[in-house]
Amino acid sequence: MAKRNNLGRDIKRHSVCYFMVAPYMLLFLFFILAPILIAFVFSFTDFNMVQFPPDFSGLDNYIRIFLEDDDFLIALRNTFVLACVTGPLSYFACLFLAWFINELSPLLRAFFTVCFYAPTISGTLYVMWGFMFSGDQYGLLNNLLMNLGILSEPYQWLTNTESMLPIIMVVQIWMSFGSAFLSFVAGLQGIPRSLYEAGSVDGVRNRWQELFYLTLPSMGPQLLFGAVMQIAAAFSIGATITALMGYPTTDNAALTIVTYISDFGSIRYEMGYACALSFILFVMIIAVHWVVEHVINKYASA
């Protein structure tokens, strides 16, 4: 009883705080949190936008997804292939490039930071890659390879099943130097010089030892933030695919869970199914992040 009174008084004493966070928290609840819950709830229904309330269908959607839907397995495979390549690759590319430019003069550092961050700022410029990989002779890559005599006729980069995933990887890596990269650059700048002085007294010999024994362990928070951003991005590949290769792609060779969700969500209007797919993607992202978070925490605190 006394405890509840304390809580009441505590809430009352901080009423101004609640008023200040209320506008944001309401928007957050409505636009970010509620959709996750809705995806979960509607994934057990056959909602189709017309019939409301929809019929409860139990685990039907999930059973269909995992046991009957061959396209989902393709999407799952592609999503994992893309995430497993672009996620780690972009994470370490961000880290090493940030490390490389860290010791340049401020002007050079700023120049390279702008170069690497520019694709993130320019939003939809990735459509330009469509011209580079264009399948006709005007495609720049085709033209180059034909001039060099490597190809004798134009190669259909954007519609041949073998070349689609690699091209998406290239484009995704190109646009992956976002917030994670900036936080690495800034984090490296913030490491006190005294740490390195102490390290060299303790016998740190070369730059790699410096990186692995001194620099990275003291960047724990940035490493965690970077992991969040790159994991979220690596599992959300979809818009670039649709823009460059259209939907559906040849033999579904570039089908990912994200493009599959928008197929059910905005073409077939099978919302229950789309919600189940969204929730599966959500669980996948959370699970991968959970593992990565533990690895980084272990490393950074060791």
Place this chain on the structure above:
Amino acid sequence: MSKVKAAAVVAEPKKLKVRKRQKEAIARTWWGNFFVFLFLGLMAAFMLLPFYYAIVQSLKPLEEIFAYPPKFYVVRPSFNNFRSLGILTDSLWIPLSRAIFNTVFVTLAGTVANVVISSLAAFPFAKYTFPGSRFMSTLITKALLFTGAVTAVPQYLLMAKTGMINTYWALLGPAVAGPMGMFLLKNFMSQISTTILEAAELDGATIPRIWWQIILPNVKPAVLTLIILCFQSLWNMTGGQVIYEEKLKLLPTILNQISASGIAYSGAAAAASVILMLPPLVFYIVVQSRVLETMAHAGIDK
């Protein structure tokens, strides 16, 4: 200090140039430097390639666009593509000026709303503990993982049920509720010394007044960063999922319709890309040092 220098000299006797700038750190070997610069140069070229191509293509006159083989530079630059972009868009049912107005309005309104609402909420989370505060701020940090790819379909359902489709609210809501700005501001604000706040409270200042007079002036870099992040995401937004009415369509959507029309319009499409990418890019370059200052605090503590 001198000890460190001595150690570095013993370990690597040849390094001179780099060490002038970074006296304390162990310098790279000369071949290390060579490869770092080679790698950085190649990466920067790769990053800037689509930008270069967009600019070159936008300046090519029609005969050069159709010239075979395609050239990677422009012989006789002209602004014809920009002019023909004007002519193309004149034939639209709704004038281009309306699309420009839509994008500018959504960008400005969304940015202002996000900065005000996020900073209002970030302050209590950063500096006060009240019942639920720990839980809410953890939730917001976790929400960095809730990507648009996951929330798109349920968000659409929510908007459809509340009549937000085909209104600006559907564009502004998710943008303002995004957790990134909130997260950055909260971290930045928690660096502000608590003694200043306590002194102000003793002088009888209310929390909203402290927010306005002490906190906001002290987090200018973070606010600028937030402005650039909001600006770039709202400016590049296509809104294709939630806006179907012609007169509410945004600039990128209209310009994408042009670029979808094949090689004859590729010059105009490139001109459109250049027009779209310039404002956020120039804005970022102007404030980039402030952005880095903010990103130094973009870490996730355990």
